[in-house]
Amino acid sequence: MAVVWRRARLVERVPQNATARTLVFTVPGWPGHLPGQHVDVRLTADDGYQAVRSYSLAAPADGNRVELGVQAVLDGEVSPYLADALPVGAEVEVRGPLGNWFVWRPGRIEPVLLVGGGSGVVPLTAMVRAHRQSLSRGAFHLLYSVRSAEDAWYHEDLTDGHPDLDVRLVYTRKAPPDTARAPGRVTADDLAEATAGLLPASPVYVCGPTGFVEAVGDLLTGLGRDPATIRTERFG
Template structure:
């Protein structure tokens, strides 16, 4: 049976980058979700035209509160409006939670490596936050690949001190001054230190644009990572 559409109200909007936003929605009756899942958001125009898109949830379940990450797509029907024009207090429809494979649950105790390309960090951030909320001691590593510093999501939160989380930022077009790594795409050398700390039973989650995810998965398997331990989610 298809999941029902529920009415949700926009109660907050936070900038993540110059263009990307976190939308905070209040969805009464929300059944809860697991870190890594996503939700469909539907808009209805005055003439009855409807458009729906899928967005990742950026935080663990908290009653009817949903945090959704939105990166506007140039010329898009839905994302630019959600990011900048939907008024606070306005209503949309949501359906979910969706996806049961690309998830992390607090009972998991194996080491985890998260690999994000751009806005693919959103569902991985939900895992980081769920891991912290559960006070889990399982080792967590995050590699976040972006074009430049201006494209970093959750900069303050990920740049903080968390003994259970190891974070590395990679820059593909413009590296910050004084960095030890030149700008460039993800390489086997970037993954090698993280994979050495990942036990054979460790799980890797990769999320981002299709090209990034495919390239990362190829690098992981070429390095000897068991494909059965690699979970991927892609967009675009």
């Protein structure tokens, strides 16, 4: 099926933190998508100028409903407008779904490790939600690196105590008072603990800024993980 531009109407905006938003659109004719995929969003100004940016899908397929995670970037051309200025009821254009490598397919039963940095947790949350809907018995482990508790996305989805989801937050700048681990970047020890319950062929999904993804990938291979099992999605 050809990937075409479709009209998308904003129906809801949900704050995630001071600069991050979940945007919910209705997209007539949406063909569905897999958790982990993304879309292109196109804005067109009154003078005809167009800007296109890519955003991850934050939820599994649900009819014509499309949920995106948008982090407002300082001095950004598109993200601040989408995050805070696009009126509910207004339309943009979306093209997708895009990407077939960084996806989790419902029905798989092996344990999975998700490693997210900052807004990189958005497509991983789509996988978590799809995993719950599919009633898969394979355990999900999420290692989420974030500056502080105030910066975390999807707090309710990731901290509800679901028995098949193990979540560990790694704070890089400021940790809550009751956190035993000192603030700092993800280490080999963090990943060794996170991979302890995986099988040799278990997939590992890593998403975040380029530097974060490369560092985590190097640590994983240093721990003996097969590079063929490591799937990455990066930005910035």
